[in-house]
Amino acid sequence: MKSATANRRMTLLVMRDAQHSVKQIHLSKPLMMAVPAAAVLSLSGLVLALQAHSSQVISQLEQKVNIENTRNLQLQSSVNSREQSIERLQNEIIKLSSQAKDMQQKMEHVDELEQQLQQFIDKHTTSMSTDVSENKASSLSWDASEHVGGEYIAVHENEMLDLAQETKDDFQEMQELLKTMESQVPHTLKKAQETQKQIAGNPTLWPTASKVLTSSFGYRTDPFTGKAAFHAGIDIAGENGGPVFAAGAGQVVTSEESGARGRYIIIEHPGGLQTWYMHLSKIQVNVGDSVDKGEQIGQLGSTGRSTGPHLHFQVVKQNKPVNPLPYIQAANSEYN
Ligand SMILES: [Zn+2]
Structure with a gap:
């Protein structure tokens, strides 16, 4: 063990x-x-x-x-x-800048048109005393490079900031130009309307359909007495009831019937001239009516001291009858 x-x-x-x-x-x-x-x-x-x-x-x-x-x-x-956002923003700035330039160009064009209109008014306005040349917008200038293409050159951030600032300045300039135009254009437009009214008010339109002259302005042998007499207008023969037109825009100051003149109309025009239409068979306007150039005011006839259907047409300047022919013949081709 x-x-x-x-x-x-x-x-x-x-x-x-x-x-x-x-x-x-x-x-x-x-x-x-x-x-x-x-x-x-x-x-x-x-x-x-x-x-x-x-x-x-x-x-x-x-x-x-x-x-x-x-x-x-x-x-x-x-x-x-973020890079995409920045790129997008940069493109936006470039687009805005080009829009600003485009707008500036258009506004300058409008400004030029306004100046042309002003020149037109000056040319056609009898009184040149009113000062219309003040507050003229100064014309702008810039480099317009319109052709597209070329090599790609990267843009530095600072350049974009500069472009943004420049665009801001452009818009500010446009705002100022717009302000000037805003205050000036209504004024010019009003003047243009006055000028247009005055031009339309010039009695330059032949007052009848017919163009047959039977008696001219000046001294003539009176058809009734056979004696020498002064004829204060022209006589245009025509059909009884034929249309009689206002020679220019204006206001009806007389529309009545008298012994020698028969049924007659007097129109006062903006420039101060008067046109008289006598021996009408029918009057179609009333005193106080405004009439346009070419508007039918009555019908040709032989009322009053008349030998047959005709229109006695008379132009009165500063209360004196003047020869109507230079008025209605000179501008005939322009306005008919
Ligand atoms: Zn006559």
Whole structure:
């Protein structure tokens, strides 16, 4: 029994070096087997634990990398979208700037037209005393490069800022020009309307359909007495009932019947002239009526001191009859 017990024990010799004595450690056999096994087990456990830990760390790191990547992508896309926004804004500025130039050009054109209108008024207005030349908008100038093409030259940010500022200035200039025009155009328009009224008021239209003159202005032998007499107008022969037109726009100041004149009308024109229409068979206007140039005012006839159907047409300037022919003949081609 003793030997069996001794057999189960094992001796472990521990030799450190030559100076130290050898140590003997007696261990039972199962214990001797258990120690390395335990060591192996604990080592493998450690390895497993380390593996588990490292795989956890790796997955955490991977997650972090993924998050970083996502962030980078988001950042990149936000940078991209910002760049796109800036590009869009720059294009907008360029577009605005070109619109400003275009608008300026158009406004300058309108300004020129207004000046032409002013010149037209000056030419046709009898009184030149009123000052119409003040407040003239100064004409603008710029470099108009209209051709498209050429190489691509990148624009610096500062240049874009300059362009934006320039465009702002352009709009401000236009605003000022518009303000000037706003105050000036109604004035010019009013003058133009007055001029137009005056032009329309000039008795320049031939007053009948017929153009057969039977008696001219001036001294003649009177058809009734056979004696020399002054004829204050012209006589135009025509059909009884034929239309008689206003020679110019104006206001009817007389519309009545008298012995020698028969049924007659007097129209006063804006320029101060009067036109008289006599021997009418019918009057179609009343005193106070405004008539347009060419408007039918009555019908040709032979009322009053008349030998047959005709219109006695007379132009009166400052209460004196003047020869009507220069008025209705000179402008005939222009207004008929
Ligand atoms: Zn006459």
